[in-house]
Amino acid sequence: DQQVKQNSPSLSVQEGRISILNCDYTNSMFDYFLWYKKYPAEGPTFLISISSIKDKNEDGRFTVFLNKSAKHLSLHIVPSQPGDSAVYFCAASGSSNTGKLIFGQGTTLQVKP
Amino acid sequence: GAGVSQSPSNKVTEKGKDVELRCDPISGHTALYWYRQRLGQGLEFLIYFQGNSAPDKSGLPSDRFSAERTGESVSTLTIQRTQQEDSAVYLCASSGAFFGYTFGSGTRLTVV
Numbered sequence: 001d002q003q004v005k006q007n008s009p010s011l012s013v014q015e016g017r018i019s020i021l022n023c024d025y026t027n028s029m030f031d032y033f034l035w036y037k038k039y040p041a042e043g044p045t046f047l048i049s050i051s052s053i054k055d056k057n058e059d060g061r062f063t064v065f066l067n068k069s070a071k072h073l074s075l076h077i078v079p080s081q082p083g084d085s086a087v088y089f090c091a092a093s094g095s096s097n098t099g100k101l102i103f104g105q106g107t108t109l110q111v112k113p
Numbered sequence: 114g115a116g117v118s119q120s121p122s123n124k125v126t127e128k129g130k131d132v133e134l135r136c137d138p139i140s141g142h143t144a145l146y147w148y149r150q151r152l153g154q155g156l157e158f159l160i161y162f163q164g165n166s167a168p169d170k171s172g173l174p175s176d177r178f179s180a181e182r183t184g185e186s187v188s189t190l191t192i193q194r195t196q197q198e199d200s201a202v203y204l205c206a207s208s209g210a211f212f213g214y215t216f217g218s219g220t221r222l223t224v225v
Binding site: 004006009036041042043044045046089091099100101102103104105106 | 117144146148153154155156157158161163169204206208213214215216217218219
């Protein structure tokens, strides 16, 4: 049972345009959501997060939107840069304090110069 | 250390052999997690250690998998009688704050 789903395995955008990565979840108990970025042969690195009490969080070129009623979140990158090319994972956690994250399958983003 | 260190970075083993993977967390991080990523799939939770509490082993796929952690230091993940479906990148992360994960670079395990 995949509780966090990233239905697009890959996305290709032109440099300077907007990249939109999507993520859906099924567990309504999830209350904290994160995006991680992963380059080949490296571990994932934290990018941005959002609590369920918010619907938007922005950090520079990165913005995460949360739609709780639709159980959907998205990551917007604008403007996209070639260095943003990586695998992006969304992750979610429930209302326990374990810190255990449930990850999606990942979306490979390619930003073309 | 400065980051989470995992060893070996690559391991090729024959089916049926045991393997041991090591994770050195960031000093002072109380929480330690093991995940794995099989080809084309997402990160799959395996096990979680928090201080001296009993570990959360709910993600271990079979009794061939086990993990230990001594206090708040090194952790080892052991896979006994390896199978081809165990081939994956095994990732360790540590955290000193809620959700403040820092991942290692992983161990790529190939079972032939």
